[in-house]
Every structure is written in C-alpha cells, then in structure tokens.
Amino acid sequence: MIATIPFLESRFKAFNHACFADSLAPVPLRLSRAVRSLGACTYKKRRLLFGKVEYYDFCIRISTQYDLPESELEDILLHEMIHYEILSKQQQDSSAHGRLFRARMKAINEQFGRHIAITHRGALQRTSAATQKPVWRVVARVRLHDGRIGIKVLPRIAQRLKAYRSGLLHSREVAVVEFFWSDDPYFARFPKSSALNLFFPADPDFDQNLATARPIDL
Numbered sequence: 001m002i003a004t005i006p007f008l009e010s011r012f013k014a015f016n017h018a019c020f021a022d023s024l025a026p027v028p029l030r031l032s033r034a035v036r037s038l039g040a041c042t043y044k045k046r047r048l049l050f051g052k053v054e055y056y057d058f059c060i061r062i063s064t065q066y067d068l069p070e071s072e073l074e075d076i077l078l079h080e081m082i083h084y085e086i087l088s089k090q091q092q093d094s095s096a097h098g099r100l101f102r103a104r105m106k107a108i109n110e111q112f113g114r115h116i117a118i119t120h121r122g123a124l125q126r127t128s129a130a131t132q133k134p135v136w137r138v139v140a141r142v143r144l145h146d147g148r149i150g151i152k153v154l155p156r157i158a159q160r161l162k163a164y165r166s167g168l169l170h171s172r173e174v175a176v177v178e179f180f181w182s183d184d185p186y187f188a189r190f191p192k193s194s195a196l197n198l199f200f201p202a203d204p205d206f207d208q209n210l211a212t213a214r215p216i217d218l
C-alpha cells in the first residue's frame with residue numbers, strides 16, 4: 001500500500017497508545033515525495049541559556065513513492081515515532097540512531113513483534129528500479145525581514161555558496177540564508193547559477209519540498 005494521511009493518523013494514534021503509553025503529543029503527519037528515504041522526523045533546534053539545546057516544531061513525513069506491505073509502512077512510521085519521542089522529550093542520543101534509539105527499537109520489536117530497523121533501505125532497493133535516479137541540488141532558502149521566503153538553486157561549489165550568502169546578507173532586506181542538499185524534483189524548475197538573485201514562486205511550499213533535504217553547514 002501507499003501511505004495516506006488517514007492511515008498515518010490512525011496508526012499514530014494506535015501506536016502512541018500501545019507502544020508509547022499515550023505519551024506523545026499530536027504531531028503533524030505529512031506525505032512526502034522523497035525518493036531517497038521512506039520517512040523523516042523533521043524538527044527545529046534552538047540554543048537556550050547555558051549551552052542547552054531545545055528541539056521543537058516537529059513533523060513526521062512518510063514517502064508516497066513506494067508501494068509497501070502495510071506492516072512495513074507501520075514499522076517505518078514507528079521508526080519516526082521513536083525519533084519523535086527522543087527529540088520531543090529533549091533527550092540527547094549518542095548519535096542519530098544511538099543508544100536510546102536502539103534500546104527503544106529493540107523493546108518495541110520484542111514486545112510487539114515488530115520489525116523496525118535502523119534503515120529500511122531494503123524497501124528502497126526492492127523498488128529502486130521503478131524510480132528515477134535522483135538528482136541532488138544545492139538549494140538556498142532565503143528569509144527576508146518582511147517574512148517572504150525566496151529560493152535559489154546554486155552550483156555545488158562552497159566558495160560560490162559563501163559568496164552568494166555574503167552578497168545577499170549585504171542587503172538590508174535579507175535576514176537568513178540557509179543551504180540544503182535536496183533531491184526533490186520540485187527544484188528542477190529553478191535555473192542554476194551563482195548570480196545574486198532570488199525566486200519567489202507562486203506556490204511557496206518549500207517546507208514540504210525541503211522535507212528530506214539535508215542542511216549544508218558552511
């Protein structure tokens with residue numbers, strides 16, 4: 001089956017009750033067109049006083065690019081729910097799938113006969129022949145002080161990215177410039193260049209399109 005919002009919502013509720021003692025707050029559940037990953041738990045991170053970090057603004061996204069057995073789709077949702085549990089309880093794991101993650105995964109697998117895995121790559125490989133080879137692009141998301149968000153696709157050259165960012169930040173209108181790696185075909189519509197310009201498409205749903213993007217730290 002292919003993930004749907006009603007499916008994700010009903011399973012989230014059932015698993016929250018059965019496996020997480022109803023301890024998880026409701027979270028936005030979305031569908032994505034990600035090709036390289038089946039699920040993602042996205043969040044924002046802010047620094048508090050004394051070097052503490054807070055995670056907030058969570059979202060679980062499940063790809064609709066794969067037709068999987070229902071139980072495998074459930075295991076993928078459970079995988080993301082474990083990430084959500086750890087992050088929303090402000091716990092620090094030893095790595096992305098570190099000690100805390102593995103302990104929860106093992107406990108749920110044993111207690112409920114699930115098959116949650118660290119990666120569900122097997123499913124990706126089984127279906128990869130049916131999907132196009134993804135094209136990775138460097139995408140800049142630019143936040144202006146007036147609240148508008150612009151998009152720019154850039155060449156994969158660190159120096160050009162730095163020059164683009166510092167060039168834009170010279171403008172008083174620009175608040176934040178962030179870079180991402182994205183394989184979302186949505187970004188194919190933008191010309192790739194390092195010119196100091198910006199696009200404001202009519203359907204600005206970049207959060208959806210950047211769901212599986214990886215932030216680039218320069």
Ligand SMILES: [Zn+2]
Pocket residue numbers: 079083096097118
């Ligand atoms: Zn994971």
